[in-house]
Amino acid sequence: MQAVFERFLERLSESIDEADLRGALADVASELDLLAFAYLSLPMRSDGKPTLISNYPAHWTSRYLENRYQSVDPVIVRARCGGCPFRWGSDLKGSEASGAQVFEEAAQFGICCGVTIPIIDLRGNFAAMTFAADKPDTAFFRVEER
Numbered sequence: 001m002q003a004v005f006e007r008f009l010e011r012l013s014e015s016i017d018e019a020d021l022r023g024a025l026a027d028v029a030s031e032l033d034l035l036a037f038a039y040l041s042l043p044m045r046s047d048g049k050p051t052l053i054s055n056y057p058a059h060w061t062s063r064y065l066e067n068r069y070q071s072v073d074p075v076i077v078r079a080r081c082g083g084c085p086f087r088w089g090s091d092l093k094g095s096e097a098s099g100a101q102v103f104e105e106a107a108q109f110g111i112c113c114g115v116t117i118p119i120i121d122l123r124g125n126f127a128a129m130t131f132a133a134d135k136p137d138t139a140f141f142r143v144e145e146r
Contacts, residue, residue, distance in 0.1 A: 004031045022053050025129070029055075034131040036111060041127040042070060042080075056132075060109040064102075072098040079118040079128040089113035089136060110134040 011024035021039065029037040038054035038061075050070055054061055063069075070076050074092045077099070089112065090103060106112070114132035 004028060018053055022055070025053065026055060029131050032131060034115075034133055036114075036132040036134075038130045038132070039127065040070060040076065040130075041125075042076075044123075044125065056111060057109045060106065060111070063105065069102050073102045074099040075114070075116050075130065076128060079116050080120075080126055082118050082120045085115055085117040087113070087115050112136075 008024055008028040011027070012021070015021045015024060025037045025039060029035055036054075036056060038052065038056055040054075041051040043049060050065060052061055052065060064073075075088050078086065078088070078092065092103075111132045112134050113136045114130045116128050116130040119127040119129065
């Protein structure tokens with residue numbers, strides 16, 4: 001596992017554009033037996049546009065951004081608090097109807113559970129890197145434990 005992340009960090013440091021980052025994310029996801037990934041960076045200003053680099057279905061990512069789901073997505077709400085990487089699934093829906101709607105719609109595209117790594121720098125910039133799966137199977141739990 002350590003070697004996988006070391007190669008990933010090397011690729012990140014050598015990345016010069018979105019295509020390089022997308023390739024690095026795809027490779028680490030594949031090595032972890034998780035084929036879905038998303039990197040979401042939110043602007044400091046509320047009127048700014050988020051950056052989403054993902055291999056999720058385009059129809060889902062378009063809907064997500066158009067509906068501004070990043071403001072109600074329970075995964076992003078939790079990640080914005082910082083802290084350690086965390087595993088999520090339907091148990092994170094919470095009581096908010098809008099959060100439950102995000103989970104229900106994501107499940108239609110095979111995004112049902114995942115591991116998210118919050119990224120918050122000293123200036124308050126926020127991003128989250130997520131590796132997702134369609135079900136919490138053996139491969140998913142193995143990755144989450146590591």
